[in-house]
Amino acid sequence: MAEITISDLRHAYDGDLSDPSKLALKGINHVWRDGGAYALLGPSGCGKSSMLNMISGLVRPTAGRILFDGRDVTDLRPEERNIAQVFQFPVLYDTMTVAENLAFPLRNRRIAPAQITRRVNEVAEMLDLGPLLKRRAAGLGAADKQKISLGRGLVREDVAAILFDEPLTVIDPQVKFDLRRKLKLVHETLKLTLVYVTHDQSEALTFADQVVVMSHGEVMQAATPEELYDRPSHSFVGRFIGSPGMNFLPCALDGNQIRFDGGTIPAPALAPRPGSQLTLGLRPHAIQPADAPTGITADLIEVEDRGPWRIADIAIGTNHLKMKLKDDVPLPSGSFPVRFDPDATLLYADDLLTGDLRHAQA
Amino acid sequence: MHKLDDNRAWLLIVPVFALVAFNAIIPLMTVVNYSVQDIFGPGQRAFIGVEWFREMLRDPTIQAAFIRQMVFSGLVLAIQIPLGIAIALLLPRSGWKSSLAIILIAIPLLVPFNVVGTIWQVYARPEIGLLGRAINAVGFDYNYTASPVAAWVTLLLMDTWHWTPLVILLAFAGLCSIPQPYYQAARIDGASRYAIFRYIELPKLKGVMTIAVLLRFMDSFMIYTEPFVVTGGGPGSSTTFLSIRLVNMAVGQFDLGPAAAFSLMYFLVILLFSYVFYTILKMNSRA
Amino acid sequence: MSIHLEQAGRDVDGIMHLADIDLTLEPGQLYVLLGRTHAGKTSLLRLLAGLDRPTSGRFTENGADLTRVSISKRSVAFVYQQFVNYPSFTVRGNIAAPLKRMGLPAGEIARRVDDVARRVHIEPFLDRLPGQLSGGQQQRLAIARALAKNASLLLFDEPLVNLDYKLREGLREELRNLFRQGNQTVVYATTEPEEALQMGGTTIVMHEGRVIQTGPAHQVYRNPASVTVAEVFSEPPMNVVPARIDGDRLHIGALDIPLPAHVPPGQGGDCRIGVQPHRIAHRQQAGSVRLDGPMDLAEVDGSSTFAHFTAQGHPWIARLDGVHVLAQGSAFAGYVDPRDFYVFTAAGALVVPPATQGAAHG
Secondary structure (H helix, E strand, C coil), X not given: CCCEEXXXXXXXXXXCCCCHHHCCEEEEEEEECCCCEEEEXXXXXXXXXXXXXXXXXXXXXXXXXXXXXXXXXXXXXXXXXXXXXXXXXXXXXXXXXXXXXXXXXXXXXXXCHHHHHHHXXXXXXXXXXXXXXXXXXXXXXXXXXXXXXXXXXXXXXXXXXXXXXXXXXXXCHHHHHHHHHHHHHHHHHHCCXXXXXXXXXXXXXXXXXXXXXXXXXXXXXXXXHHHHHHCCXXXXXXXXXXXXXXXXXXXXXXXXXXXXXXXXXXXXXXXXCCCCCEEEEECHHHEEECXXXXXXXXXXXXXXXXXCXXXXXXEECCEEEEEEEECCCCCCCCEEEEEECHHHEEEEECCEEEEECCCCXX | CHHHHHHHHHHHHHHHHHHHHHHHHHHHHHHHHHHCEEEEECXXXXXXXXXXXXHXXXXXXXXXXXXXXXXXXXXXXXXXXXXXXXXXXHCCCCCHHHHHXXXXXXXXXXXXXXXXXXXXXXXXXXXXXXXXXHHHHHCCCCCCCCCHHHHHHHHHHHHHHHHHHHHHHXXXXXXXXXXXXXXXXXXXXXXXXXHHHHHHHHHHHHHHHHHHHHHHHHHHHCCCHHHHHHCCXXXXXXXXXXXXXXXXXXXXXXXXXXXHHHHHHHHHXXXXXXXXXXXXXXXXXXX | CCEEEEEEEEEECCXXXXXXXXXXXXXXCEEEEXXXXXXXXXXXXXXXXXXXXXXXXXXXXXXXXXCCCCHHXXXXXXXXXXXXXXXXXXXXXXXXXXXXXXXXXXXHXXXXXXXXXXXXXXXXXXXXCHXXXXXXXXXXXXXXXXXXXXXXXXXXXXXXXXXXXXXXXXXXXXXXXXXXXXXXXXXXXXXXXXXXXXXXXXXXXXXXCEEEEEEEHHHXXXXXXXXXXXXXXXXXXXXXXXXXXXXXXXEECCEEEECCCCCCCCCCEEEEEEECHHHCECCCCCCCEEEEEEEEEEXXXXXXXXXXXXXXXXXXXXXXXXXXXXXXXXXXXXXXXXXXXXXXXXXXXXXXXXXXXXXXXX
C-alpha cells in the first residue's frame, strides 16, 4: 500500500513538449492518499488512460515525476513497482486453471508454495471464486474473468495500488451490481489504494471516495462525488456530471442584483474580477415552477416524460434550459413563474465557481 | 418466386461442381478403375480385385519408402515448426523493419519447386558448389551423391530453407493478433520472457500452428520435385520417397495397375494422417 | 405498408430464440424493443430485416409472405451496436454506397448525402475516412448511411451502447427528433428503460424470446401487466416483495398496515407488492410507512443515487434525487406511501397500479 504522488506530469506522444496545447497531459499534480478509492473520470481522449499507464509504468511520461511513498519510481519498470492493473477486457492465461491464474504473480516472484496456496485460497474466498478454483479459466463468463484479473492483483501482499482501466465495460448490466459491491468490499477490507479510470460518471461516482475529473489533459476538479454534483468548481464538471447536465445562464452583476435575459435575482456579497464573463449554474432540479410571480418567467417548449420525472425544455428570455420535475409535481403550461433554489444556484466567473446564492436572499 | 431464388443458387455452384468433377472426381475414378485390373496392353485387361493392393502392401521397397517418408516428414515438422516460431518471435512487430523482414523472409516461397531443386543441386555440390566446398573445406567429407547422410542433410536443409518462411509468416500473424493488454498484464504479474511465451504466446498460436503443421505435413509427405532434381532418389535408394517410387513404377516400369493401387493408398494415408493431426490439435485447443 | 408477424418463432439447433411473436408494425411509426441482454431483441430485429427466417408462424407485408424474401430485395436499413462502416471509403463514399447500388443519378446522390450529413452533423468530415473519426462520429456515419437509403424499415440494435455517457445523452435526443421528422417505420432495441421512455412511440417489452407487453411507452411503464415487465421497465428494477392480504390488513414481513384504499375489495391471501424505487423517499411524509435496515451499496446513476438496503427481510432499492454518499453497513430509513403500491397476484399478474399515477394526472 502506498501514497502515490504525481508531480508536474507532462506528456506528448511525439516527445515534443514545446507546444503546450498539443500535450496529452499538461502538467498534472496530484496526491493519491494511501488506502483511498479514486476515480479518474473524463471523456475519451482526455488523458486519463495515459495517466493510469504512467502510474503502472507501462508508459513513461515525457516530463514529471511519479512517487510511491516518497520514492521516485518514474524510471522503474511495471514489475518493479508493485502495482496491479485490471484491463477493459479480461486478461487471462487461457491454459491455466483459475487457481493457477491466481498463483501466477506469486510463482513468478518465487514465493513458497505453501504461502501461495494460502493466499490463493484467501483471495478466492473473498471474490467468491472458491468453487471455480479447479476450472479452466478460459470457459468462464466475463464477470468471473474480471474477478480473476482482480484476484491476480490481490494475491500479492506487497501490492501498492490496484489500477482499473474501465473494468466493467464488457460486463452485463445485470451482474455489474455484484462486481461493484465486490470492489467496495475489497476496498473496505484491504484498505488498498485503488485508482479507477472510466468515462462513465455512474461508475466513477459509485466507486470512488474522490473523483478526479479530467478534460484535455488537465484536472478540472478533484472532489467527493457529492461536491462534484452539488458544487462543480468548473462549468465543464457541471455539464459533464449529472444527467442532464447543469444549465448555464449568462448574467451580469447590477448592484445587489444579478440580471439576466428574462429576470433578476438578489446577488450575494461578492466581487468577481471586473470584466470576467459571469454565468449562473443551475442543476435542472434547481429550477422549479412557483405559485406566485418571482420576477422570472419561463415559457414551456417541450416536456419529456422520463418515468420517475419529467424533463421540461423551457425558455427564460432567450436562454434555453432544462428543468427537472418529479412525476407528482403538477405540470405548468404556457408562461409561468419559476423559482431558483438558492441552495443550488451557483455563480461562475470565466467558467470557474466564485460563489453561491445561499446568503443572497433579500 | 421463392423457387426461382433456390434454383439460381443451385445454378451458381454448377461451374465449381463441373471443375471438381473434371480435375478430381473423374481422374480419381480412373485410378480406382486401374487399381482393380491387370492391363496387358491396349484392350486387354482382366479384373483382379484387391490383388494389386495386397501386393503393394507386401512390397519391401514400398515399405522402406514409407518409413523413409515418415522419418522425413517427422524431421521436417520437428525442425521447421520450432524454428519458424522462434524466428517469428525475434521479428519486429511493427514499422518498416517489420515489413522489410517479412518481404525478405517470403522470397523462398516465391521460387518454383524445380528451381529450388536446381539451386541446391548446384549450391551443395562438393566440387563446385559454395556450400559443398565450404563444408569440405572445414574438414567434413561431404558428398550428397555418395553419402546417404549427406543426401538427407541436403534435402532437409533445402526444404527448411524453402518452407520455414511459411511457418514464420503464420506464426508472425498469430503473434500480431495478441492484444497488448496481455503483454502488459504479464509484465505487471512479473512474468519472465519464457513465461510470456509459454502461457500467452504459445496458447494463442495454437490455432495458426495447427494449420502450419497440417500444411507442412501434407506438403512434405508428398514431396517429389526437389529430391528428384537434387538426388534422383539416391544414393542407392536412400532418398527414394513414396512419390519417387510411385513415379518410377508408373512411368518407368509402366505398371499402371500396381501404381494405381499404390497411389490410392498413398492418398488415403495422407488423408488419414491429416485427419488424425487435425483432431488431436483441435481437441487440445478446445480443452 | 404494414409488416405483420403472426405466431412467429425461431429455433436454432433445438434452442428457442423467439416464440409466439404477434406483432404489427404500422408505417411511419416508432417501436422500441425493450428487454435485458439475451431477451431476443437482436433475434427479432434480424427476423424483421430478413437476415434470419422464422422457423414457425407467418411473416407478411400487406398480406404478402415475406418469409423467404432476402434482405437485398427489401427496403431495410440496419444500424448495429458496433460501428460498421466501409473502412476504405470516405464519409461521403460511405453514405453514397447504398445509393449507388440503388442506381440513383449522381446529382440525386450528392443531394441526399449532403442532406443526411447535415441532419446527423457530420458535414465537416465528409472527406475523412472512418478511421479518422471518433466513436460518436463513426456511429453518426452509420446512422447517416441508414437514413440516406430512405428505407421503409429502419432497424437499430442498441446503437448507443458503445458510446461515452455524455455522447449517448446527446445522440439519443437527436435520434428521437430524427425519428419524429421522418416517415419511416423505426424499430429501436434497447436495454434501458429511460431510453425507451425518452424515445416514446410503442414499447414492445421482451423477455426470454417472447413479447410480454406492448403499448405506448408511458402507459406500459405505469401499468406493467406483470412483475417481469415491472422489473424490466424500471431502472433500477421495481422493488417486488411477497406480501399477504388479510381482510383489511396488509402484511409485508413484520409490517402490518391497513390495506390501501386503491386495492379493490375481494383480494385475499398471498400477493406481491411492487414499489417503484423513486417512490421510496428519504424524508417522512404523512401516511408513509417506514422501511429501515442496513445499507448495502449506493450506486450513482446520472443525477440520482440508487440506495440498496435490506428491510423486512428483503432487499430494496430506493432511487434518491441527487448524489449521496451512503456508507455500506450504515442505517438507512426509507419512507413509502402505501398509495404508491402496485399489487400483483402471487403468480405475478398486475391486480392494481398505484392510486396516484404521477404524470398520468398532469
